[in-house]
Amino acid sequence: MGKQKSSKKDLKPEDFNTGKKPVWCSGCGNFGILMAIRQAFADLGLNKEEIVIISGIGCSDKYHQYIDTYGFESIHGRILPVAMGIKLANHNLKLIAIGGDGDGYGIGMGHFVHAMRRNINITYIVCNNQIYGLTTGQASPTSDKGLITKSTPFGNLEEPVNPISLAIVSGATYVARGFAGDVNHLKKLIIAGIKHNGFSLVDVFQPCVTFNHVNTYDWFNKKVYKLENNKDKHDTKNKDAALKKAMENKKLPIGVFYKKKKITYEEEVEQIKKKPLIKQDISNIRINKLMNEFI
């Protein structure tokens, strides 16, 4: 699969376009993310058939329709368990899980934490627009306190989830944040995430032009800065420093917060060391020995 080099390096970002016209609102942050993903695939020289996009429910569920690779649209919150199953069945595939903040940090929060502590080699891109868009504008787990939405007309009473610090303490081995308004920077984060051997989270600030009138492109442009350009030289190996950066909220850092080399879950499963599960012959499995144990 990964070895079929016939079309390698020939693919351009537009080759990953399925030709389906995205149904997102004009100006939606998803366009920038979509562009960054296609460019990342092209830059990495990946073949279409070695990639599986797993999406969930929300505006971001459509990614698997717009990127010409294998695709599986799961249901709300269940992206990561499906991805885990695919990966353990065939670890030669490159898995890109894409979902929204409601999907990953709300209904799918349990799976999110467990996927990270397992360190399965999946790249998880979260289109974090701090609002429920597809259901027409309710508060999300990352909505700021006080945000007025359809479900919080008197202001959101809850503190937002901080996915970056949560990921760092939960065992993710690559934790990054990008901004949909900076496609080139986001592309680099995604490329590094895919190259990273382990669970990689790329949380993306994604302006919702229709339902979130606070966290806009302008708002982000004024607040974000790049960790790698910062004069205090952030050390991505330093967990404490990464946590400190994750907690910043006056200015919002983007870039790689934390990175760690660690053996992946699937690398520790002896049974699939020689070949992935899908390659194992099941035509005549012998169970006589097992039966004898019941005598």
Add this chain to the structure above:
Amino acid sequence: MAINKLAWKIGGKAGYGIMVTGLIFSKACSRGGFHVFDTVEYPSLVRGGHNNYHVRVEDEEIHSNIELIDILVAFNNETIDKHKSNITVGGAIIFDSNETKFENNEIRGDIKLYDIPLLKIAKGITEEKIIMNTITLGATIAIIDYDLNILDGVITDVFRKKGAEVVNKNILAAKKGYDYVKKNYNHDFKTKLRQISNNKEKNKKRMLITGNEAISLGAIKAGCKFYSAYPMTPASSILHYMAANEKNMNLVVKQTEDEIAAIHAAIGASFAGVRSMTATSGGGFSLMVEGLGLAAMTETPLVIVNAQRPGPSTGLATRTEQGDLKFVLNASQGEFPHIIITPGDVDECFYLTREAFNLAEKFQVQVIIMTDKHLAESHKTTEMFNVEYKINRGMLIEGKQLKKRPDGFKRFEFTDTGVSNRTIPGQKNGIFRVPSYEHDEFGWMSEDPEVRIKMVEKRNKKMVNILKEISWPNIYNIENGKIIKKEIKEINSEIDKLKTDITIISWGSTKGAVLEAMKFLKIDGVYADFLHFNYINPLKTELLLKILKSAKKTIIVEQNMTLQFASIIKEKTGLDIDHSFSKYNGRQMYPHEIYDKIKEVLNN
């Protein structure tokens, strides 16, 4: 004197080795050529409470346990109080009067008391009090005049992992229990086990296996390579068996954070091309329901086991019931095809699980295997399983079978059968996407009303061929004291000949108790037919109609209050079943209960 018919029970607090001791005795009997059926009862806790293990032994095949007890091994008064009324005339209690004190007038005069200083003997061997269990096994062997060597062999195998010292101490304990009885009591107990002398029977090796273990073996044989689950009684022993064998059989077994993750991981693995399974009980199945719908919409093959226990909610965590049938039949929103398989014994658990994997892939549907605690955890002796098996992966195509098409691979192509070609990620000309959203033949999301109609019909028309493919319900009779199974291959005039006194209808694990009840009924001159269903969905309605119309009297036997299968039959055929026997106290159905009910029905 009764030869080769024994019902033995051991009882005491949880955490004191009752389960292992019961299994050792079962195995010792099975290895001597006997047929065994054992049932374990325990409350939902780790220490304390009342555990008991009931072993029924005979020299011909048995299908169920009975409530009676010939020998009761009691480690506390509770065991005696709970079970003494079930001790047969001339039966026995093994106990230690230093530990378990009661007045002699509390026990019927015909019951023989084997008062053995278990604790004292144990202390002479080891510090571990738990070895008292093994002393009672030796004592039992002496009372029934059975072979101590067979017991020693089982002890050696069971304790091998704990080392030679543990093995030797247990063998010594068994010997001491045996000697104590031989020395202090005369050999007049009413029941003896004589090793099977018939050479053909004697040399026959049989397995002693539970429903869960048989399902696990069936899955492994069928090529199930991915198993994901969350622990839940009474399904957990599937997880334990699969996990214990994951390295030697090259499986990936994943305990997930919850049942939602378990089913979705299994769906992911199946989508990627690996045969996969998950198992749970009703509570976990409730969480899996959304995944069932996802598998249905994406036409991902999947095998799910629901080992039922009484609900709703936590219910009775370690007890048995068949209360989930209509829930499972109707689980998840929308209309889609799925198969419900209801094995009735350990053999059916093995063969039908194997079949479930072929059906799931052939029709690209979800197969739900429904058992219950009684079937999942009771051991039964059975012949070695037939390992002839042909894997059928249906319309799965790979590599060069995939032709390059300008518009892509039609994963959901409309066909006469509703089943389309399927491929797996990694194939060059097979790229496709599967949305949980409604979609067209290529997997593009679609809201087109015409597409919607065609897709609903595509998915649901699979049931037509599934109904043709699945096996018919089996009809059982008793002839010359033996159970005769009539396999139906088609609806023919044979069916019209069902003119017995009564036709019994049941599904799943009640099979064993019904078969045993029929043996007793036959002795009384009552002729019964027994129609047992291994498939509830789709249902062989045509056959049912014919049988219900021709049968003299009908009775349904179900382990739930509302007679769920009877109501499904009524829905499908418009016909009522005349009588019913249901039980929902959380305990297994006993043959005598069914016998009594049928006698009552026939006498009125």
